Amino acid sequence: MTAAIQTDNEIIRAEGLVKRYGGNLAVNGVDLTVYAGEIFGILGPNGAGKTTTLEMIEGLRQPDAGSIVVAGMDSASHSASIRSQIGVQLQTTALFDYLTAGELIQLFASLYETPDPAGRVERLLGRVGLLEKKNSRVDQMSGGQQQRLSIALGLVNDPKVAFLDEPTTGLDPAARRDLWETVREIRDAGTTVVLTTHYMEEAEYLCDRVAIMDGGRIIALDTPRALIRSLGASATISANMEGRVPDERVLASLQDVVTVRVRDNAIDLGTTNVQASLVALLDLASRESITLTDLRSSQPTLEDVFLALTGRSFEPDTGDNGEAADPAPGRSRRRRR
Numbered sequence: 089m090t091a092a093i094q095t096d097n098e099i100i101r102a103e104g105l106v107k108r109y110g111g112n113l114a115v116n117g118v119d120l121t122v123y124a125g126e127i128f129g130i131l132g133p134n135g136a137g138k139t140t141t142l143e144m145i146e147g148l149r150q151p152d153a154g155s156i157v158v159a160g161m162d163s164a165s166h167s168a169s170i171r172s173q174i175g176v177q178l179q180t181t182a183l184f185d186y187l188t189a190g191e192l193i194q195l196f197a198s199l200y201e202t203p204d205p206a207g208r209v210e211r212l213l214g215r216v217g218l219l220e221k222k223n224s225r226v227d228q229m230s231g232g233q234q235q236r237l238s239i240a241l242g243l244v245n246d247p248k249v250a251f252l253d254e255p256t257t258g259l260d261p262a263a264r265r266d267l268w269e270t271v272r273e274i275r276d277a278g279t280t281v282v283l284t285t286h287y288m289e290e291a292e293y294l295c296d297r298v299a300i301m302d303g304g305r306i307i308a309l310d311t312p313r314a315l316i317r318s319l320g321a322s323a324t325i326s327a328n329m330e331g332r333v334p335d336e337r338v339l340a341s342l343q344d345v346v347t348v349r350v351r352d353n354a355i356d357l358g359t360t361n362v363q364a365s366l367v368a369l370l371d372l373a374s375r376e377s378i379t380l381t382d383l384r385s386s387q388p389t390l391e392d393v394f395l396a397l398t399g400r401s402f403e404p405d406t407g408d409n410g411e412a413a414d415p416a417p418g419r420s421r422r423r424r425r
């Protein structure tokens with residue numbers, strides 16, 4: 089269940105954030121508010137400005153303009169106090185391979201001037217589902233376990249807000265789903281979570297609210313459900329067209345079609361009336377002697393929202409730092425829920 093969003097309980101407010109790298113406007117006027125107790129996602133393609141935004145809020149990068157208030161404190165004057173109240177997940181590559189999970193947690197805890205309560209190691213490992221790995225070395229853990237350990241390290245100071253930058257990138261689908269459950273449990277235990285992702289499905293499934301970023305700006309911000317509803321489409325009709333694919337304008341003019349996407353021979357039509365659009369599509373196909381295969385309809389997704397807002401689609405398997413193509417969400421648009 090999604091936690092109720094309490095809009096009177098804001099924990100982060102960023103206004104007018106700008107960051108330039110030379111002539112490149114990496115972040116170009118970002119405003120966002122995060123409420124206590126939610127999972128807030130920043131979703132966007134590579135280079136959108138997600139990490140830069142996150143790191144400015146964390147206090148790791150200095151904005152060129154704008155203001156940030158975290159837990160009631162202005163970041164310009166209270167960065168040290170803010171740091172004691174937030175948790176930042178490190179990249180797993182930065183972990184020490186030869187220490188055990190338990191030793192790493194004790195090491196990180198020693199960096200904070202907090203008392204060392206008995207059972208901290210077990211409690212933290214329990215929160216991320218790694219209790220049985222307490223005595224395992226980092227290099228003996230799977231990628232997903234290492235990610236969960238790095239999240240536990242970010243929780244060592246019992247932060248009000250935990251920041252996770254692309255926590256599931258590089259994980260296989262099963263490990264990704266495990267991590268989603270871990271993130272939910274962290275939220276349910278009272279820690280606000282701010283994460284970035286370029287996986288549409290992850291943002292849709294996991295986040296209470298999502299800011300969609302593109303080109304340094306937030307182009308939409310709401311609950312996934314409201315973002316999808318704003319499309320005005322009730323479903324997406326997908327098919328492969330054997331033979332000639334008609335012009336996008338022809339597809340867009342079909343009865344009740346509101347969005348069109350064409351990739352090679354595959355088409356996705358957002359529609360407000362599946363039945364009427366389907367009849368029109370079948371009629372067009374028969375007039376033009378096009379064979380439709382793999383015809384299906386599905387609920388619209390955040391992918392459709394991004395397409396409607398930008399005219400482009402972005403896929404998990406494009407330009408992911410040269411990493412292997414994501415095996416899961418890219419091809420199939422259908423629900424797994």
Ligand SMILES: Nc1ncnc2c1ncn2[C@@H]1O[C@H](COP(=O)(O)OP(=O)(O)O)[C@@H](O)[C@H]1O
Pocket residue numbers: 109112113114115132133134135136137138139140141
């Ligand atoms: N340290 C840096 N120096 C110069 N350019 C940077 C630096 N960090 C990010 N950028 C650029 O800023 C833009 C936004 O990057 P980033 O915030 O990492 O995006 P995302 O996390 O969404 O992939 C990109 O064009 C990127 O190349």
Ligand SMILES: [Mg+2]
Pocket residue numbers: 138139140253254284
């Ligand atoms: Mg990034």
